[in-house]
Amino acid sequence: MINITLPDGSVKEMERGSTPIDVAKSISEGLARNIISAKYNESIVETSTPLTEDGSITLFTWNDDEGKAAFRHSSSHVLAQAIIRLYPSAKLTIGPAIENGFYYDVDLGDQIISDKDFKKIEDTMLEIARGKHDFKMRAVTKKEALDKYKAEENEFKVELIENLEDGTITFCDHDNFTDLCRGGHIPNTGIIKAVKIMSVAGAYWRGDENKPQLTRVYGTSFPKQKDLKAYLALLEEAKKRDHRKLGKELELFTFSKRVGQGLPLWLPKGAALRERLENFLKAAQKKQGYEMVVSPHIGQKELYETSGHYEKYGADSFQPILTPNDGEEFLLKPMNCPHHCEIYNSRPWSYRELPKRYAEFGTVYRYEQSGELHGLTRVRGFTQDDAHIFCTPDQLDEEFMKVIDLVLYVFGSLGFEDFTAQVSLRDPKNPDKYIGANENWVKAENAILNAAKAKGLNYVVETGEAAFYGPKLDFMVKDALGRSWQLGTIQVDYNLPERFELQYKGSDNEMHRPVMIHRAPFGSMERFVAILLEHTGGNFPLWLMPQQATILTLSDKYEKYAQNVLNLLENHEIRALTDNRGETMGKKIREAEIQKLPFMLIIGEQEEKDGTISVRRHGGEDLGSMTVDAFAKIVTVEIASTMKTFEN
RNA sequence: GCCGACGUAGCUCAGGGGUAGAGCGUUUCCUUGGUAAGGAAGAGGCCACGGGUUCAAAUCCCGUCGUUGGCUCCA
Structure with missing residues (x-):
């Protein structure tokens, strides 16, 4: 007999070799019918896995995230089987569960799957599901695993297996279908009652554009037809809040092929809305001692060579503008910071005069890849509610916290309560990606973490997500479809002050380098208005409505x-x-x-x-x-x- | 940039090898009204653009541009 601890702390004595299903049965038949996944001693197990030692168990149903993950993961096995049945020469690669569903990446060779094929894939999946095939895990040796996929000439699975350790490799069988799999399934395919293929897309093997492009088939599945219907209805509702649709209906903005893709045109009502947002932020900024500045839309190429942006992004940006005279090259400004650095440099400063806070609604131009453009959230010309704070190292913590206050005020006034704060730090494994001295990075990262803690932000830390010149704190908000977008951002920069040789005279009568904070509470006017539209469905806060x-x-x-x-x-x-x-x-x-x-x-x-x-x-x-x-x-x-x- | 889909009137969309349809909007007229569509008549389209196939192309094929769902990237 073994002792199994339930989440409420109670202990059940079960036969050695009992399964999670048996545990569920010992509680109630109803639970046993509904459990689809389980966790035993912190690892996800099959509901049919024999339990051989004392431990603690958590049982999951469809109502748990873990249950949904197992359900979707299992559905992707069924999808894979259906694809192989319909396209026998297809090579399977990977097929994980994702938010709201699952996908499977397959190499189809010359064949294509288009939305006309979705129905037959769905029908095949449902036919397989109805067979109520049990999912059964089976351990294999590395050699067995490799032999199987080498025989199928599936170089993708072979690559996956080669990176696995012998003795840890498992296959999952159901019906006559076998796939390399770590585990975590529902008991059998029969639980899957409703499936829908959502879309098909190209995806590179291992996310690397130099590797072969695979076909990614996205699907979703549910234990009840009713749930699928509700989910599709939810998507329809979300479509009604799509900012592109609302922007057209409310006559806020438009695009013109002639002007160029990704270059929004603000209509009178949209411009009025934008102006109100700008005035709102300007008023708050004034209270925090910001001063407005204005800088031109272009700058000499040399300006960006000095800043380091040209070297880093020049090749993928709008190319230099030439003039009638030889040797002159200008760039459309992709950011405002170099201009602001030169404003700072227009005269000498004493430490008594810092911090200087220069703000500008600065329009910038970035050559985003055409496939990336999306309504107002991803455009090629946009206006940042930008500001740069030049302060002494001693002032950094306080200034950073004041910016957090400002961002929280902005978000609060506009009803964004469910944002996430993300602290982006360096990737320690990839130091070449970043410029600037290590000790400055350490200082900057600590300043951000301290400020986030001091302000009680509920934040997550992402290593490797920092900008190349410094760490940052981003405020992320989701759109109507749950996609996450970065709005507000605060970034610490020791690099540009160095490159632009910014200085101030300290109390010791020596020259010192100021620290720079980049910050934009909205992020950009375009993206902010887009997300605000999706959040409010166009019912903006009364103070913001152009017409009340x-x-x-x-x-x-x-x-x-x-x-x-x-x-x-x-x-x-x-x-x-x-x-x-x-x-x-x-x-x-x-x-x-x-x-x-x-x-x-x-x-x-x-x-x-x-x-x-x-x-x-x-x-x-x-x-x-x-x-x-x-x-x-x-x-x-x-x-x-x-x-x-x-x-x- | 890559993979899929789409592009028909100002808007939302139907149609589909024999040169174009609806609703809303717009214009004019009638109606002077009480909390989500009053009535009538009219105007409006190189069916995204360029090639090809065909007696004939908005329709089929190819390319371009744009939009879109993903991938990749994101200062």
């Missing part, structure tokens, strides 16, 4: 009264327009709803007589009739509840 209310007249008889109301609203700094068209009230309301206008102010005979307005909120809530003053109070209270005053 629309006055809807019941007929043109009330035009004059509407003008009076509009004037009163302007006195209260409420942004409104009047809809005087000869349309019915129902139609005007419908259009205002589609435009997501927060308030509809309806006026007709009754309101004119009483000197009131009838207030309808976006979404349909009727607030009844009231004076303009009373309405203004509602607006003020609502704005105050979302946008806090920035306390520095």
